[in-house]
Amino acid sequence: MTQQNTMDLDRSENLIGQSTEPAVGFLLRIVFATALVSLAPAVAQAKNAVASPALQKEFDGFIEKFRAALRANDPAAVAAMTRLPFMNDNGIRDAAQFGAKTYRTSFTPKNRACIQRGKAVYDRDGYKNESYFVFCGDLIFVFTKTPAGFLFTDISVND
Numbered sequence: 001m002t003q004q005n006t007m008d009l010d011r012s013e014n015l016i017g018q019s020t021e022p023a024v025g026f027l028l029r030i031v032f033a034t035a036l037v038s039l040a041p042a043v044a045q046a047k048n049a050v051a052s053p054a055l056q057k058e059f060d061g062f063i064e065k066f067r068a069a070l071r072a073n074d075p076a077a078v079a080a081m082t083r084l085p086f087m088n089d090n091g092i093r094d095a096a097q098f099g100a101k102t103y104r105t106s107f108t109p110k111n112r113a114c115i116q117r118g119k120a121v122y123d124r125d126g127y128k129n130e131s132y133f134v135f136c137g138d139l140i141f142v143f144t145k146t147p148a149g150f151l152f153t154d155i156s157v158n159d
Contacts, residue, residue, distance in 0.1 A: 051122040051130065055145065059132055062143065062150035063120060070112045075099035078107065083144070083151040106155050111136050 051059070062081070069077035079095035086092040092101050114136035120143070121133045130145040135158055142154035 049122060049124045055130060056122075058145075059120070059122075059143070059150055063132070066143070066152065067116050070107065070115055073112070075103035075107070078103060078152065081150075081152055083146060083153045087154055102155070106139065111139065111141075115141055 066078065066081050069081065076095050076099065079098040082098060084093055084095075084098065086098055086102055092098050115134050118134040118136060121135070122130070123133065124130050131153070132143045132150075134141045134143075138158050140154075140156040140158045141152070142156060143150050144153040146153075
């Protein structure tokens with residue numbers, strides 16, 4: 001290898017003879033701009049959503065009835081306020097299946113007491129679904145606005 005070839009390699013030039021340093025800087029700016037654009041929805045959603053007074057009033061009426069059903073330990077009444085099939089599981093498509101498979105295991109005395117006293121937290125997702133969440137230990141009980149009004153729709157893991 002000649003001294004000229006070594007000097008060419010040391011100057012960090014591409015095949016056309018242009019320096020690659022401006023290209024690297026341009027690529028870094030593109031990556032940074034892409035990162036900012038992708039973070040924008042997350043930052044916008046980080047703002048706490050606030051329910052309208054009418055929606056809050058509707059939920060307050062629903063949760064009052066739901067809590068009354070829990071106080072009475074009435075799985076059929078809770079099932080009547082639940083979207084069935086529960087969590088899109090065809091094995092839980094009616095009140096009897098809900099009572100046997102979900103109510104008995106998820107609505108323990110501890111969880112019923114938690115839902116009674118727990119503060120419901122409102123949120124609106126990216127699809128504009130409006131929901132309230134009650135956090136009880138390892139579980140999150142989800143109540144979602146549907147065309148039929150509010151319904152109990154999900155139990156999620158609180159991680």
